[in-house]
Amino acid sequence: MVETSLEEGVQNSNYDRQKELKAFDETNAGVKGLVDSGLAKIPRIFIDEEYKLERNNKNQDPGNSKTSIPIIDLTGVSEDSSLRREVVKKIGEACQKWGFFQIINHGIGVTTLDEMVDGTRKFHEQDSEVKKEIYSRDYTKFVNYNSNFNLYKAEVINWRDTLSCVMAPRQPHPEDLPPVCRDIMLEYSNRVMKLGETLCELMSEALGLKSSYLKDIGCAEGLFVLGHYFPVCPEPLLTLGTSSHTDSSFFTVLLQDQLGGLQVHHENQWVDVTPIHGALVINLGDMLQASFPLYLNLLI
Template identity: 70%
Template sequence: MGFFQVINHGIPLTTLDEMIDGIRRFHEQDKEAKKEFYSRDNSRKVIYNSNFDLYVAEAANWRDTLRCVMAPCSLFLKNCLLFVEYSNRVMKLGQTLLELLSEALGLNRSYLEDIGCGEGLLMVGHYYSPCPEPDLTLGTGSHTDSGFFTILLQDQIGGLQVLQQNQWLDVKSIHGALVVNLGYMMQASLPYL
């Protein structure tokens, strides 16, 4: 698996900070305001829920999640310009990363984009509310991200870990940096090579 942090990515620090604050504000608002988005129907463009894997996991995760399909063609957040601005900038960064990865693999610069690796954008905003009995919790379960690669905006609280050579390592939170996970991309076979 491959992880690295990107700085000087062209997304203003104010936009990153506003995204973190916006996700926090969404989760901390009254439950009546969030009710219209609450669902376990994965075909919806916007979903808010707690413990998305509640019925299949051995233990419940202590988190709430706002999940928004931003690309292709999501216009549901037309009133939330911050989400649109952030998603446009992340898509541009993703296209740059796909070009660099294509070149690193010895391929034409547009190869990964041409085979569809950059066609979607799913934004997920997790919120970990204070736990009344933290000594009884295990934290979030280990998982593999489902996308070709993941671009993660981490807050300053930290807590993100990666598994490398059977050892969990903390990912230091760097203000303004984005964490890139190439895990699935590195495991995926590229049948068109």
Template identity: 55%
Template structure:
């Protein structure tokens, strides 16, 4: 299908009642080319569906330790009881004060993390015709490529594309994953799941529970991986790659590239999370906060 978007000033819609967002969204979705496809078309004005309005982002100084995301070293935590207890305390404090923390020396080789980022980038930067073969909004599919999960409902849309995988409890067949990233996705999936169980053990102990509690509660049975891609935007002041939100699941492990861009809301201020090579960001999701807020007093 040919897209209706034009790469001239005619793309910029006037703010009146004639604007048809539904038609604009449908044309974009039917193209199956994502945001990357818009960039590849050479447009200089982004579609109105991506306009975020006035962006009020207050950044704090990363040198201010009061507003630094906690960094927790997991090295040797199972070898030294005193160190293990210290880490439990740090996890408890991070969950209470932030709901976020970064982990280092977590057991996943940096080479695996780097290759995972490269693999996702390779998928998004391959020929449009190849990407289109994976494009789908069928939530039953184990592997899919799309732009904005709630494209037809969220306003504005985010300037990003996503390649996603359902990893557990029923992983996809290897041949269902794009060959440009198949091997690393499979390897990364196994390692990130193991790390997830380790962090669930730490969270359980931070809650004063048996280390296996959250695992036995089946918190780790569901796992999916989302590989977001944020193409260069011709009008970056008008849109965002990810608008403010919370994550509904129990826990998210986030792998940032070295460009960064992640911010978290802390004490009514948006705080930068500087990318730390080899680190993973842990985000305590809504479900975990709601279920255990009375025990660990996790902040919303």
């Protein structure tokens, strides 16, 4: 019944967007629920008109695969001072010129990363009745599952569902985490927290500060884990899994699956980020990115 009302809204000249948003939200089943219902056309709330215009513009570059964000190897960064200086220099340049870089040999095993991707997929692909138990827009909770955190305010709704968990500074009780991915979320989060401390040290040094500076002012205390899921879309040319945006956080550690799809904006063009198995993408948030235009001056 909900699917019918959504599709009828597309044809109705008196289209009520808020009503359609509410009808979708009250299914408590997210985008995956729409896909499981067998719909052939996506609801109007998901159609991205700007994206459609960009795709129809023949001069629009779909993504530059010849350019790539920097890839930085962290091997030996804690043991070899000369290697560390070289890594600090590369991170500083990547932060100043790109705001993005990939890291390899970062201390988190490939098995852990693969299990985290798999655990996220298992959560989203389990029976909808199980997921509905934690479907919520109450962000005072440590654990939430929903579709589009800004569903009722965003101009464009993305084709994705998200499991979100506040993992630090105070970790949720294990029983509050979904059983299907509980263990790997705890393991992955603990390892990312350690990696975050290392990255804060390296970025502090890149800014010409003592290595503990960013950690001392609290930049390594919090961790918010988002497990996005992008179901197969029946009309992929009309919508996006994630629209263009910036992150307000200090920095983000991105774990991609091997399908790719991530692009970054660099020098007025979109650049494809080719996934590397075992690598992590580091995205400077708005708060940190403001610091790095001064990078070269700080080192002179």
